[in-house]
Amino acid sequence: MAKNLTFSRGMAxxxxxxxxxxxxxxxxxxxxxxxxxxxxxxxxxANLLARVDLxxxxxxxxxxxxxxxxxxxxxxxxxxxxxxxTWFRLRESTDTGxxxxxFVRIDGTCGITxxxxxxxxxxxxxxxxxxxxxxxxxxxxxxx
Numbered sequence: 001m002a003k004n005l006t007f008s009r010g011m012a013x014x015x016x017x018x019x020x021x022x023x024x025x026x027x028x029x030x031x032x033x034x035x036x037x038x039x040x041x042x043x044x045x046a047n048l049l050a051r052v053d054l055x056x057x058x059x060x061x062x063x064x065x066x067x068x069x070x071x072x073x074x075x076x077x078x079x080x081x082x083x084x085x086t087w088f089r090l091r092e093s094t095d096t097g098x099x100x101x102x103f104v105r106i107d108g109t110c111g112i113t114x115x116x117x118x119x120x121x122x123x124x125x126x127x128x129x130x131x132x133x134x135x136x137x138x139x140x141x142x143x144x
Contacts, residue, residue, distance in 0.1 A: 012066030012141040020059040020068050020139055022104040026092045028052040028074065030110060030121075030132065035087035039105035042098050043089065049126040050079040052134065059139065066143040074134040085110040085124045085132075106139065 007015070033046035052074050059068045088110055095103040108118030120136035 007066065007141055007143050009066060009143045012143040013063035016063045016066060016068050016139050016141050017061075019104075020063075022092045023054060023090055023106075024058050025056045026054045026058070026090065027095070028054060028119075028134065028137075029089045029091065029097075030085045030119075030126065031087050031089070032081075032083035032126075033086060035107055035109070039089065039107045040099060040101045046087070047081050047083055049081050049083045049085055050076045050132040052076040052132065067138045067140040070134065070137040074137075076132045078129050079126045079132050080128065081126070082128050083126050085121060085126050088119050 028051070029043070029048055030050045030052070031043055031046040032049055034044070036042070036044055053076075054074065055071070057071060058074075060071050062068070086109070088108055090106040091097070092104045095105065110119045110121055110124055111117030112121060112124055114120050114136055118137075119134065122133045122135060126132055
């Protein structure tokens with residue numbers, strides 16, 4: 001029989017609530033270029049466009065339907081480089097950023113349309129020295 005791993009809503013909510021705590025006071029790095037094959041890899045040739053320092057309590061405290069939302073909105077006051085945001089890496093505060101199988105990380109896509117991208121930005125066009133605002137971000141595990 002083929003694999004068919006699924007989580008109950010209760011299990012998904014418990015897991016995602018535990019996972020989100022790793023990112024409190026962590027970083028959200030926004031890149032251009034091609035997303036790596038998995039979060040264990042370095043960012044490769046992608047350019048770091050912006051780094052958002054996450055608040056100490058970055059996500060809502062309670063998950064629902066296997067998802068947990070960012071608390072409020074996040075803003076980086078000054079982007080690092082000009083470019084088009086295509087993907088992001090959410091990482092814990094102790095992560096040094098290189099290739100690693102030890103650090104807790106999540107990679108995903110960036111865009112401006114909710115429901116189509118993992119991270120929704122006001123604009124994917126990032127301008128050096130200008131603010132970058134994150135309007136919608138959620139951590140999600142599929143549920144039964």
